[in-house]
Amino acid sequence: MPDDKSSTQELEQLIAYTRNYVEYQGSLGLTGFVPQRSISLEQVREELGDCKRCKLCETRTNIVFGDGDERAKLVFVGEGPGRDEDAQGLPFVGRAGQLLTKIIQAMNLERSQVYICNIVKCRPPENRNPQTDEIAACEPFLQKQLEAIKPQIICTLGTSATQTLLRTTEPISKLMGRFHEYHGISVMPTFHPAYLLRNPHAKKEVWEDMQLIQQEYDK
Numbered sequence: 748m749p750d751d752k753s754s755t756q757e758l759e760q761l762i763a764y765t766r767n768y769v770e771y772q773g774s775l776g777l778t779g780f781v782p783q784r785s786i787s788l789e790q791v792r793e794e795l796g797d798c799k800r801c802k803l804c805e806t807r808t809n810i811v812f813g814d815g816d817e818r819a820k821l822v823f824v825g826e827g828p829g830r831d832e833d834a835q836g837l838p839f840v841g842r843a844g845q846l847l848t849k850i851i852q853a854m855n856l857e858r859s860q861v862y863i864c865n866i867v868k869c870r871p872p873e874n875r876n877p878q879t880d881e882i883a884a885c886e887p888f889l890q891k892q893l894e895a896i897k898p899q900i901i902c903t904l905g906t907s908a909t910q911t912l913l914r915t916t917e918p919i920s921k922l923m924g925r926f927h928e929y930h931g932i933s934v935m936p937t938f939h940p941a942y943l944l945r946n947p948h949a950k951k952e953v954w955e956d957m958q959l960i961q962q963e964y965d966k
């Protein structure tokens with residue numbers, strides 16, 4: 748039988764080993780395994796500054812950083828700002844945004860209780876899809892926003908947001924209807940509200956996804 752002293756030594760060795768391992772993972776940049784230093788949304792916004800890290804800065808009116816509760820349990824991530832969002836500097840304020848607000852309210856939540864942002868923070872010209880280099884330049888700031896908020900659930904809206912976050916090329920239709928994982932956060936992909944405006948018949952599938960989110964949210 749080990750005495751109390753040797754048990755304590757073993758415990759101390761285990762703690763030291765664990766600490767070294769965590770620091771080693773951190774030195775490799777494996778942030779998913781390491782408890783992150785807390786960062787605030789304000790700090791992320793400050794770091795972004797008057798960003799010119801990609802060519803979308805040349806045509807934007809406003810950076811659309813994100814909007815909502817810094818402590819939100821649920822974050823919606825879209826693709827990029829459209830014309831109305833670019834003009835106002837706020838995410839999801841056009842027709843698609845109004846539909847998103849209705850979807851949120853149908854889940855018995857208010858917009859102010861969730862956080863809403865996009866993969867890229869400047870409007871792609873003519874609402875084209877964001878390009879790979881633009882996503883690569885902007886995504887670190889989305890990652891930091893999610894690190895600051897630490898939500899329980901992320902709902903990705905549309906193909907671009909879903910494929911970017913989940914690092915997949917699978918079509919969204921094959922990813923909907925079940926939770927995926929992003930750094931320990933549950934991710935539910937669903938159609939973008941702009942797609943729903945063009946294809947109202949798809950609302951049923953989105954509503955089924957929202958019900959799954961609601962169940963997870965209430966846990």
Ligand code: SF4
Nearest residue numbers: 798801804868869885
């Ligand atoms: S899209 Fe993102 S990376 Fe590109 S200029 Fe805007 S804020 Fe910067």
